Amino acid sequence: MREAIATTQRWVIHIESRLIAGHDGLNTDAINRLAGELATLHQRGLDVVVVSAGATAACAGPANAAPLPLHEAQALAAIGQIKLTNGWAQGLAAHGLQSAQILLTQDDLSHRKHYLNARSTLQVLLGKGVVSVVSENGTIASHGIRAGDTDSLGALVVNLVQADVYVLLTEVQGLLMPAAESGQADTFIDQAAAGDATLDRCAHDMTERLGFDVRSWLRSARLAARSGAHTVIADGRQAGVLDAIARGAPVGTLLTSDTHPAASRGRWLANQLPMRGVLEIIAGSYPGESDASGITALMVLRVEGVFQRGDMVVCRGADGVELARGLVNYSAQEIQKLRGQFVEAFSRQIGYVAEPDIISRENLVAYAAP
Numbered sequence: 001m002r003e004a005i006a007t008t009q010r011w012v013i014h015i016e017s018r019l020i021a022g023h024d025g026l027n028t029d030a031i032n033r034l035a036g037e038l039a040t041l042h043q044r045g046l047d048v049v050v051v052s053a054g055a056t057a058a059c060a061g062p063a064n065a066a067p068l069p070l071h072e073a074q075a076l077a078a079i080g081q082i083k084l085t086n087g088w089a090q091g092l093a094a095h096g097l098q099s100a101q102i103l104l105t106q107d108d109l110s111h112r113k114h115y116l117n118a119r120s121t122l123q124v125l126l127g128k129g130v131v132s133v134v135s136e137n138g139t140i141a142s143h144g145i146r147a148g149d150t151d152s153l154g155a156l157v158v159n160l161v162q163a164d165v166y167v168l169l170t171e172v173q174g175l176l177m178p179a180a181e182s183g184q185a186d187t188f189i190d191q192a193a194a195g196d197a198t199l200d201r202c203a204h205d206m207t208e209r210l211g212f213d214v215r216s217w218l219r220s221a222r223l224a225a226r227s228g229a230h231t232v233i234a235d236g237r238q239a240g241v242l243d244a245i246a247r248g249a250p251v252g253t254l255l256t257s258d259t260h261p262a263a264s265r266g267r268w269l270a271n272q273l274p275m276r277g278v279l280e281i282i283a284g285s286y287p288g289e290s291d292a293s294g295i296t297a298l299m300v301l302r303v304e305g306v307f308q309r310g311d312m313v314v315c316r317g318a319d320g321v322e323l324a325r326g327l328v329n330y331s332a333q334e335i336q337k338l339r340g341q342f343v344e345a346f347s348r349q350i351g352y353v354a355e356p357d358i359i360s361r362e363n364l365v366a367y368a369a370p
Helices: 029-043 070-093 112-127 144-149 151-161 198-210 214-226 241-246 262-272 332-338 341-349
Strands: 010-015 045-054 099-104 130-138 167-172 191-193 230-235 253-256 275-281 300-304 312-316 322-327 364-366
Touching: 010 029, 010 151, 010 312, 029 045, 029 070, 029 241, 045 070, 045 112, 045 151, 070 099, 070 130, 099 112, 112 130, 112 151, 130 151, 130 312, 151 167, 151 214, 167 214, 214 230, 214 253, 230 241, 300 332, 332 341
Parallel strands: 010 045, 010 167, 045 130, 099 130, 167 230, 191 253, 275 312
Antiparallel strands: 230 253, 275 300, 312 322, 322 364
16 A cells, blocks of 8 residues: 555645744744655655644744633734745745645635635646645634644545545654553554544544644544545654655555545535536536546536536436536526537626536536436
8 A cells, every 4th residue: 555655646745833833933944844845746746735734833932832812813823824824935935836825714615615716726726836835714713723623624625636645744653552452562553544443542542642632633534534535644853754655665654545536526426415406418418437528518508496606416418317416616697608608708708717617527426328
């Protein structure tokens, strides 16, 4: 399985605040070193999205040594976010990489329209070779800023960009099985299935001993596994750690997923979301299961229902047979104006182009031809 990591294409890398926090704010040396590691991955041709904690830590000092009321913590995050963004921008620029700032909350990714907007933005940035630095929008978020659980945001970004690998860079070499479980000294866990129940005892024991929440790492790894991504928990202070993981070296703890990303996303699309409308499409024009195309405006004959961008719709032939279903990039009213049109006409018809397809292939579950 380690060797399989070396063949993956898209990574989400979560960087804990403790790795980049200094006594009086950000540790720019640590950021610059990690930026160099990211540049190495970029040179390998990997797509990389960074999820960075540390906005509040950027304002570290005596005033916030103790837990703060929520609104004070949010205010500090607002100040620190600028410092964090600039730190990453300068660190990555030193290695010839362009960066972009993406501020999200977990609530954003539960809203389908926001989800699609964020996904489209990230896809464009990845296509341009830009390293997106995703941070929790601490000014309006409450969960992560209270619990410090930005790991979960990282796992949600894995689903957002359909990543193959989720790397959690921490201050430990990986997960350790406590002596009570192994019957001997604590044992380093090289590899395990993310869903392995014995890992819960391990995460609980490490949380009690280390004083920070290892259980959140495990929850995030399991969330990423449901999206089909493997997780590596590794020591972010180790020089060359990302390159070593990319080479398939036995670095950190590998938590494996038994779910294929496409299958996982297909089940989510097909079974978890309510249907908001129907598109009747030209018989024989719909994509098959192995087709790489989506549903274009040229395919659409008729629109039924009232729905918005990000809603789930059913695609049917004129005979009423369901052919596919997926998340639309345009509202029902907009699709009514766009049906039968080439993408070049979109701006003239509705004033903008969100996506070239009515339903993008990655947001579509197509069934085999009847």
